[in-house]
Structure formats: C-alpha cells, structure tokens
Amino acid sequence: MAETSEADSQGSYVNPGGEFSRDQRYIATRITEDGRDGYPVEPGRYRLVVSRACPWASRAVIVRRLLGLEDALSMGITGPTHDKRSWTFDLDPGGVDPVLGIERIQDAYFARFPGYERGITVPAIVDTTTGQVVTNDYAPMTIDLSTQWRAHHRPGAPDLYPQALRAEIDEVNKGVFTDVNNGVYKCGFAGSQRAYDASYRRLFARLDELSARLAGQRYLVGDTITEADIRLFTTLVRFDAVYHGHFKCNRSKLTEMPVLWAYARDLFMTPGFGDTVDFDHIKRHYYEVHRDINPTGIVPLGPDLSGWLTPHGREALGGRPFGDGTPPGPVRPDETVPPEHTPLGS
Structure with a gap:
C-alpha cells in the first residue's frame, strides 16, 4: 500500500495552471420569513456551524452576535483544522x-445530498429536526440574518443592511470580495508568477483605495457599522497573522497601513468583533492545513498581538457604531474565545 503524504490527506489548494478560481457553487436554499424555499425562520430549529479560523464563517459569527440571535440560532464550532473530507467537531467532548x-x-451535507460532490464548507446552517444542511451560501446568509430574522433580533440591534444604503453596500462589497476577501487567496494559491503578480497588484490597489475612502470617514458606508465593514474586517484581522507571509501579500503589513490599521483596531475593540476572534485557530488552520504551501505544518509564534488593543483615534471622525441601537452584551460563557488565543494573552 502506498504511503499517504500529509499534503494528500489535507487536500491541495494551489492551482498549478495559474490563477486560483474559487468554487462558487453553494447550496442556495434560503431561510426566510415566508419559508418560500421550504425553510421558514423558526427560533431553535436551526444550528449555525462555523470555524473561528474561517473568514467567511467569521462574518456569520459577528452578525449573529451583533444582532443578538444567540437564543434563536444555536452555534456549533468546529476545530481549526480539517482534512480533505470536512471540518470536524474535535473541540466537543x-x-x-x-x-x-x-x-x-x-x-x-450527505444527509440531504447523498454523495454530495461540491465543497463541504463553513459556515453552514443545519436543520436540527432532520440533521440536513440547509445552506452554505455565506454571502446571502448574513444578509438574511439581518433582514429575515428581524423578529428575533435583540432590543437595540443595529441595522447592518439599511434599505437606503443597500446599493452602495453591495457595490463596496463587490470590490472588496473580488480584490481583498478573495484576492488574498488568489495570491496565496496562484500557480504561476503571472497570476500571482496580477492578484497582488489588484489586492494592494484596492487596499489603497479603501484607505483613501476611510481616511475621512469612520465606516465604509454611512456613519454606522454595516455589512460592508464586517466583510472587510474578517480579512484585515487575518492579514498580518497569515496573509502577509503565508499568502505572500507582503507589500505592506496591516500595521504599516496607518488608516486601515486604525480602522481595523476600531472595529476590533467594538463589542461583537474582536471578542469573536481566535488568533490561535486562525494561524493553525492556514499553516497546518495548506501543506502544499507550508509543507512542514509549522505554525509561527508571531506576530505580536498587543497592538490590537492600542488607541486608534477613529472617534474623531464621528460616526455612531450601532446607530440608534446599543452594543451587544457580554459573550456567552460557552462561546468565549480562550484569553490565551487573544491579544489579552499575548
């Protein structure tokens, strides 16, 4: 029997043909107020499955917490690593x-689609009454938490997708996804110098554009936190820890881009953002799983995280983080990130 290498068991990520292309074929079923796809909003019926390592899942974690949906939508947290089959619940007894x-x-996934052949990803929402996955379509998932689950939002929940700003939010999100959220992956998983160079240039051109936009306003769209800020934050918070080195996004560290660094710290210190971030899980996932990029699986000890808690000065730009609402309360004890995985333990 041939010996299986660590890279084989983890799966491969680099596209040897050149540019990385993300598989966008997600389960498009939606959970809505009217249940038009067969899945009506029902508190207690569904379970959100996430990994704190995954930036796409982290969006859902933040939105769920900001909106106060903990009692309506339970959350299962996988471990930070996975093999080519799927994420596992190795944190649970x-x-x-x-x-x-x-x-x-x-x-x-297999309970609903036997032999499912597309990506088995997080975030995913599972129907606890059947054990079947409902959706893993992360982009509309957080929008639906804002718009379809309103009856179960906490008192004082912010409006993360205000009607009057949706067109602008969607436009900003489009550029951020293409060049930043997915752009770092296009750099990291590029299989040719040409593909890498092009992605690298688009990434930093977009970051420079976002920096210019944020130099004079506290948030990306309007004067409150919106879906757009959440989507950018989950990439920025991983930038120095993994993307700068592991994905070769190394023109500048986040800490060397003054506006974006201050903006990211502002959000990090806002309840609902930094208190959901697990830097240990983030680093272990990228460096241990992507063996075709990091064959040894060695996880770096750095960077120093203490800077995340330094003053950012963004209050001078005005803005109201939660609009007419209020911050979320303390994190539930069973969902608290271990202090040693945060700047508090660095």
Missing part, C-alpha cells in the same frame, strides 16, 4: 457536536 450528534459537518 468525544468529538461529537452535542446538538447534531455528528463528528463531521459532511454528515449533514
């Missing part, structure tokens, strides 16, 4: 999710 009763999120 016995390696089994206590609500879903499964060891791997792939079990919920």
Whole structure:
C-alpha cells in the first residue's frame, strides 16, 4: 500500500495552471420569513456551524452576535483544522457536536445530498429536526440574518443592511470580495508568477483605495457599522497573522497601513468583533492545513498581538457604531474565545 503524504490527506489548494478560481457553487436554499424555499425562520430549529479560523464563517459569527440571535440560532464550532473530507467537531467532548450528534459537518451535507460532490464548507446552517444542511451560501446568509430574522433580533440591534444604503453596500462589497476577501487567496494559491503578480497588484490597489475612502470617514458606508465593514474586517484581522507571509501579500503589513490599521483596531475593540476572534485557530488552520504551501505544518509564534488593543483615534471622525441601537452584551460563557488565543494573552 502506498504511503499517504500529509499534503494528500489535507487536500491541495494551489492551482498549478495559474490563477486560483474559487468554487462558487453553494447550496442556495434560503431561510426566510415566508419559508418560500421550504425553510421558514423558526427560533431553535436551526444550528449555525462555523470555524473561528474561517473568514467567511467569521462574518456569520459577528452578525449573529451583533444582532443578538444567540437564543434563536444555536452555534456549533468546529476545530481549526480539517482534512480533505470536512471540518470536524474535535473541540466537543468525544468529538461529537452535542446538538447534531455528528463528528463531521459532511454528515449533514450527505444527509440531504447523498454523495454530495461540491465543497463541504463553513459556515453552514443545519436543520436540527432532520440533521440536513440547509445552506452554505455565506454571502446571502448574513444578509438574511439581518433582514429575515428581524423578529428575533435583540432590543437595540443595529441595522447592518439599511434599505437606503443597500446599493452602495453591495457595490463596496463587490470590490472588496473580488480584490481583498478573495484576492488574498488568489495570491496565496496562484500557480504561476503571472497570476500571482496580477492578484497582488489588484489586492494592494484596492487596499489603497479603501484607505483613501476611510481616511475621512469612520465606516465604509454611512456613519454606522454595516455589512460592508464586517466583510472587510474578517480579512484585515487575518492579514498580518497569515496573509502577509503565508499568502505572500507582503507589500505592506496591516500595521504599516496607518488608516486601515486604525480602522481595523476600531472595529476590533467594538463589542461583537474582536471578542469573536481566535488568533490561535486562525494561524493553525492556514499553516497546518495548506501543506502544499507550508509543507512542514509549522505554525509561527508571531506576530505580536498587543497592538490590537492600542488607541486608534477613529472617534474623531464621528460616526455612531450601532446607530440608534446599543452594543451587544457580554459573550456567552460557552462561546468565549480562550484569553490565551487573544491579544489579552499575548
């Protein structure tokens, strides 16, 4: 029997043909007020499955917390690493999710789609009454939490997708996704110098554009936190820890881009953002899983995280983080990030 290498068991990510192309074929089922796809909003019925390592899942974690949906939508947290089959619930006793009763999120996918051949990803929402995945379509998922789950928002929940600003938010999100959120992956998983160079230039051109935009306003769209800020934040918070070195996005560190660094710290210190970030999980995922980029699986000890808690001065630009609403309360004890995985323990 041939010996299986670590890279084989983890899967491969680099596109040897050149430019990395993300598989965008997600399960497009939506959970809505009217249940038009067969899945009406019902508190307690669904479970959001995430990894704190994943930037796409982190969007849902932040939105759920800001809106106060903890009682309506439970959350299962996988470990920071996975093999080519799927994410596993190795943080839970016995390696089994206590609500879903499964060891791997792939079990919920196969329960609905036997032999499912597309990406088994997080975030995913699972119907606890059937054990079947409902959706893993992360982009509309957070929009729906804002617009379809309103009856279950906490008192004082912010409006993260205000009607009057949706067109502008969508436009900003489009550029951020193409060149930043996905752009760092296009750099990291490029299989040719030409593909890497092009992605690198687009990434930093967009970051420079965003920096200019944010030099005179506290948030990306309007004077409050919106969906646009959440989507940019989840990439920025990973930038120095993984993207700068691991993905070769090394023109500048985040800490060397003054406006974006202050903006990211402002959000990090806003309740609902930094208190959901687990730097240990982030680093372990990228450096341990992407063995075709980092064959040894060695996880770097740096960078120094203490700077995330230094004053940012963005209050001088005005703005009201939660608009007419209020900050979320303390993190639930069972969802608290271990202090040693945060700047507090650095």
